Amino acid sequence: MAVANTVAWRRRHLVTMEDLFREEIELILDTAPQFLAVQKRESGIKKVPLLQGRLVVNLFLEPSTRTRISFELAAKRLSADTLTITTSGSSAVKGESLHDTLANIEAMHSDIVVIRSRFAGAPAILTHRHTSRIINAGDGSHEHPTQALLDAFTIRQHVRAQRDDPGAGLDGLRVAIIGDIAHSRVARSNIWCLTKLGASVVVCGPRTLLPPKIERMGVDVTSDLREAMKGADVVYALRIQLERQAQSLFPSLREYIRLFRVDSESLKVAPENALVMHPGPINRDIELAADVADGPRSVILEQVSNGVAIRMAIMHLLANSGPEE
Ligand code: NCD
Numbered sequence: 001m002a003v004a005n006t007v008a009w010r011r012r013h014l015v016t017m018e019d020l021f022r023e024e025i026e027l028i029l030d031t032a033p034q035f036l037a038v039q040k041r042e043s044g045i046k047k048v049p050l051l052q053g054r055l056v057v058n059l060f061l062e063p064s065t066r067t068r069i070s071f072e073l074a075a076k077r078l079s080a081d082t083l084t085i086t087t088s089g090s091s092a093v094k095g096e097s098l099h100d101t102l103a104n105i106e107a108m109h110s111d112i113v114v115i116r117s118r119f120a121g122a123p124a125i126l127t128h129r130h131t132s133r134i135i136n137a138g139d140g141s142h143e144h145p146t147q148a149l150l151d152a153f154t155i156r157q158h159v160r161a162q163r164d165d166p167g168a169g170l171d172g173l174r175v176a177i178i179g180d181i182a183h184s185r186v187a188r189s190n191i192w193c194l195t196k197l198g199a200s201v202v203v204c205g206p207r208t209l210l211p212p213k214i215e216r217m218g219v220d221v222t223s224d225l226r227e228a229m230k231g232a233d234v235v236y237a238l239r240i241q242l243e244r245q246a247q248s249l250f251p252s253l254r255e256y257i258r259l260f261r262v263d264s265e266s267l268k269v270a271p272e273n274a275l276v277m278h279p280g281p282i283n284r285d286i287e288l289a290a291d292v293a294d295g296p297r298s299v300i301l302e303q304v305s306n307g308v309a310i311r312m313a314i315m316h317l318l319a320n321s322g323p324e325e
Contacts, residue, residue: 009321017192031313051080074311148189171198179238204228263289
């Protein structure tokens with residue numbers, strides 16, 4: 001596969017999209033297709049030995065299925081040894097004990113540690129004291145960089161196919177992100193990623209779910225679903241995160257559905273070929289109508305497939321291209 005990008009990967013960790021430069025984002029996106037091809041191999045051997053003999057530890061301190069298995073599979077398809085550590089329930093993992101947990105993992109000579117934590121900033125703090133490559137798999141309401149990268153990759157694939165242009169990017173695209181923006185690390189990482197790639201973003205949700213000063217991130221803001229969808233090339237529905245809401249921030253689910261659900265009725269104002277996306281897990285018929293989730297505009301399962309390839313690309317770049325120490 002020809003990689004047009006000439007930038008070399010220089011980072012030891014992947015913690016936020018806020019940190020990354022456009023060239024670095026494009027390097028990751030350009031590295032993924034070769035791993036997508038590995039997954040589709042007709043020989044049936046869906047593996048490459050790029051991380052053979054390395055140890056990847058998945059430290060998931062918050063409930064997760066999709067992201068955890070995606071990272072596990074990515075590591076296995078790169079032939080790494082993998083360990084997954086999960087904690088369930090509400091036991092708070094304090095800053096100190098997180099350092100201790102990681103110190104113990106590193107005593108077993110881990111190369112990459114993938115961490116999901118309910119504490120915003122936890123992955124960044126860990127990078128200062130430990131030697132493993134750290135990948136942020138979601139930290140509180142802060143960031144979820146690999147989700148944004150797989151989303152950008154999925155959008156780019158479709159733009160390239162629609163325009164029949166293998167070099168097309170996201171410049172000039174309009175993406176509408178709908179729902180619980182305030183509690184969403186997916187929204188935050190996507191806003192950084194999409195705007196760096198030249199797309200324009202409009203965020204839409206009930207006022208109580210729009211963080212104050214969000215427009216400083218360079219996005220348009222509205223509480224009118226139809227206004228957000230007008231002219232959108234991508235309609236991105238977020239999950240209503242009931243578990244993160246300290247109090248009820250909208251009057252009722254019925255009210256939310258009436259005003260903000262992405263369904264065939266509200267989608268009428270969007271262009272006919274607009275893509276429908278969602279990070280999963282979907283609350284069917286709440287933020288997204290089931291028939292739209294399963295319909296022809298939906299690329300939700302492609303997001304899942306692409307997620308493995310993007311995570312393979314990131315682990316490969318971190319382990320094989322970054323600086324030694
Ligand atoms: C997201 C997450 O956990 O941040 N899901 C995911 O990673 N697939 C979004 C969500 O939970 O709503």
